Amino acid sequence: MIENERPVTPEALVGEVKQLFDSGHRFITATCLDLGENLEILYHFDKNLELQHLRMNFPKDAEIPSITGVYLAAFLIENEMKELFGVNLKGIAVDYGGTLFTPAEALQTPMLKSVKVTSAAAETNGGAQ
Amino acid sequence: MSKQTVAPFGPQHPVLPEPIQLKLTMEDEKVVSVMPAFGYCHRGVEKAGELNDLNQNVFLVERICGICSFTHALCYCQGIEEMYGAEIPVRAKYLRTIWSELHRMHSHLLWLGLLADAFGFESLFMQIWRHRELVMDALEKTSGHRVIVSTCTIGGVRRDISEENLQFILNTLKEVQTELDKVTSVLSKDYTIRKRCIGVGVMSTEQALAMGAVGPVMRASGIAQDARQTGYAAYSDLKFEPIVENGCDSYARALVRLRETYQAVDLIRQAIDKMPQGEIATKVRGFPTGEVFTRVEQPRGELVYYMKGNGTKNLERMRVRTPTYSNVGTLLVTLPGCNLADVPIITLAIDPCFSCTER
Numbered sequence: 001m002i003e004n005e006r007p008v009t010p011e012a013l014v015g016e017v018k019q020l021f022d023s024g025h026r027f028i029t030a031t032c033l034d035l036g037e038n039l040e041i042l043y044h045f046d047k048n049l050e051l052q053h054l055r056m057n058f059p060k061d062a063e064i065p066s067i068t069g070v071y072l073a074a075f076l077i078e079n080e081m082k083e084l085f086g087v088n089l090k091g092i093a094v095d096y097g098g099t100l101f102t103p104a105e106a107l108q109t110p111m112l113k114s115v116k117v118t119s120a121a122a123e124t125n126g127g128a129q
Numbered sequence: 130m131s132k133q134t135v136a137p138f139g140p141q142h143p144v145l146p147e148p149i150q151l152k153l154t155m156e157d158e159k160v161v162s163v164m165p166a167f168g169y170c171h172r173g174v175e176k177a178g179e180l181n182d183l184n185q186n187v188f189l190v191e192r193i194c195g196i197c198s199f200t201h202a203l204c205y206c207q208g209i210e211e212m213y214g215a216e217i218p219v220r221a222k223y224l225r226t227i228w229s230e231l232h233r234m235h236s237h238l239l240w241l242g243l244l245a246d247a248f249g250f251e252s253l254f255m256q257i258w259r260h261r262e263l264v265m266d267a268l269e270k271t272s273g274h275r276v277i278v279s280t281c282t283i284g285g286v287r288r289d290i291s292e293e294n295l296q297f298i299l300n301t302l303k304e305v306q307t308e309l310d311k312v313t314s315v316l317s318k319d320y321t322i323r324k325r326c327i328g329v330g331v332m333s334t335e336q337a338l339a340m341g342a343v344g345p346v347m348r349a350s351g352i353a354q355d356a357r358q359t360g361y362a363a364y365s366d367l368k369f370e371p372i373v374e375n376g377c378d379s380y381a382r383a384l385v386r387l388r389e390t391y392q393a394v395d396l397i398r399q400a401i402d403k404m405p406q407g408e409i410a411t412k413v414r415g416f417p418t419g420e421v422f423t424r425v426e427q428p429r430g431e432l433v434y435y436m437k438g439n440g441t442k443n444l445e446r447m448r449v450r451t452p453t454y455s456n457v458g459t460l461l462v463t464l465p466g467c468n469l470a471d472v473p474i475i476t477l478a479i480d481p482c483f484s485c486t487e488r
Contacts, residue, residue: 002420027341029450031435042435044422049358051422073341073458077450094164094461101171101487111176 005042005053010064013043016054017067020045025052027071032081034113039087043067061088068093076100084111131156136469140169144247144473147483151460151476155469163464165457167487174488178447183209183416186447187282193449194485195276196236197427199228201449202281204425207361208434209283212417219363221285221411223404226363227298228272228280229425230393230400234305235264236428237386237393240480241312244383247477248325253315260308267301270294285410295401302394309390316387326380330463330475333377340462343455344430345389346479349374349381356426367399379478386480389428416440427452429480451485 008016021027028044028051035057041064043054058064066089068075079100081087086109098104109115134155140148148169154162174193178186190205191198203225210217238261245253265275271290272278280286290298316322332342337350347354348371355371357364372388374381417438424433430452439445456479463475 002422021339024338026338028431028433029448029454031446031448033437033446044433044435049354049356053422071341072339072461073455076454076458099168101168103168110173117173117176117180 002042002053004051005055008043008054008056010056010058010062013054013056014065014067014070017043017070020052021070023047027067027073030074030077030081032085032087032111034085034111036113039085041081041087060086064089066091066093083109085109086112133161138472138476140166142473144243144477145481145483146243147481149457149481149483151464151472153464153469153472158468158470160464160467160469160472163460165460167483169487170484171487172484175447175449178449179444182442183283183444186444188279190449191277191279191281193488194451194482196239196482197232197429197432197451197485198277198279199232199281200425200427200432202279203229203362204423204432204434205436205447206281206283207425208421208423208436209417209438210413211421211423212419212436212438213283213413213415215284215411215413217285217411218408219405220289220407221409222363223366223400224286224290224409225281226367226400227290227397227404228268228278228286229362230397231264231268231271231298233428234390234393235261235268236480237390238264240386240428240477241316241383241390244326244474244477245322247473248321250319250321253312253319256308257312260305260312263301263305263308267298270297282410284413285408287410289409298397299401302397306391306394309387309394313387316383322383323380325471325474326378326383326478327376328378328380329471330379330382330467330478331377332459332463336462337377337459340459341455342430342459344427344452344480345372345382345385346430346456346459348372349385350377351375356424356431359424361423361425363400363403364396366403367396369396379474382478382480386428416442429453429482429485430456449488451482451488453479453482453486457481457486 025045025047031042033040045052075094079096082089083098136153138151140150150166152164190201242254242257334351353371353373418440420437433450435448437445
């Protein structure tokens, strides 16, 4: 739980984001988290250094609307979440088709917890995998 | 209507310190639209941040970007400290401020030199980079390293700055300021610079907000916002106002960075003047839980870290949003309508860092 956050559903997301846009908020970024069964996206906004966060929890296969119709600035992070977490985002204004940062033949959805990778530091020092 | 062609700009180009490709749709010499293509330096830093332990991550985040290495470590450490509920010593806050502003100075001087280089003003480029070396000397003198100073740690800083080295910094600032005055005169009067930058890459205040611009790019469009206003490190004790320009063009972005270099000189002097004696680090114990959203002002703009602790030595999640990640989107607004010859200046005006962006 972080300060100034409120829950939002996928159905209400675009409407809530539009309200923030109309009230002069700047879109900072979004953060995707893998919670196991579900994914969670935190949308972060700022107005005069006051932060606002929207928290949306949804099943991994749920269809999520893009907010790029309101904030075009979100096109990068939405493409990143689609590519690295496998979020089923629909209607991204500039859609890279899952190849924003990684090529099509690369490891798919590497940020999901189920995808195991190891780091040199983890191997050397017995860290988590 | 003329026939449209697609011209690739990058991934290797003299104005690009790191690779990105801008796919420019052109009609004759005019840019109609642009599509940035990434993926040349994605390193999976956020995933690595979940594999390393909390202390190893300090060294990891310092390597997201060379120019902003200290501010990455600062943002990460202050977030982890917030998760621990730890209060760091006051002297450590001041030392963090001094190193942050030294980084801002060398970053802005590097950029001003690159700007001069972008339109072939080689003597100005070399002159500015010579002044930058003075700042690099101060970093080396106080930390042992020129670029990745690695002085930040969870709970404070790793090393103090002696009285002798504080005096060295003050002498350096005096010298840099004297040299900067000469550069300022050229930047403000030179015909070529004004011709190539004024009215080029215009982005209105409304567009800057809608595109999520940050840092000097945002402040050059008339928005007085700077993460230092939140008062992190020792900024709450210092006299500070964001530098704002209203030109909304590439020239305004250059002026913001130039004025911020002077401002950094002033902030370091204030910090040295007010810095108390005392401890430089506090011990933190255990493994934190909870979520934090924290931000600092990098030379290129607002840097954001979201972190989630799960009570183990590893983070559940580490999200990094760097300034260029926000500013690169502004190219969708500033490039269409410009001439091909202006693309390098407009691209450079966001001070792009793609190793930051891709992480």
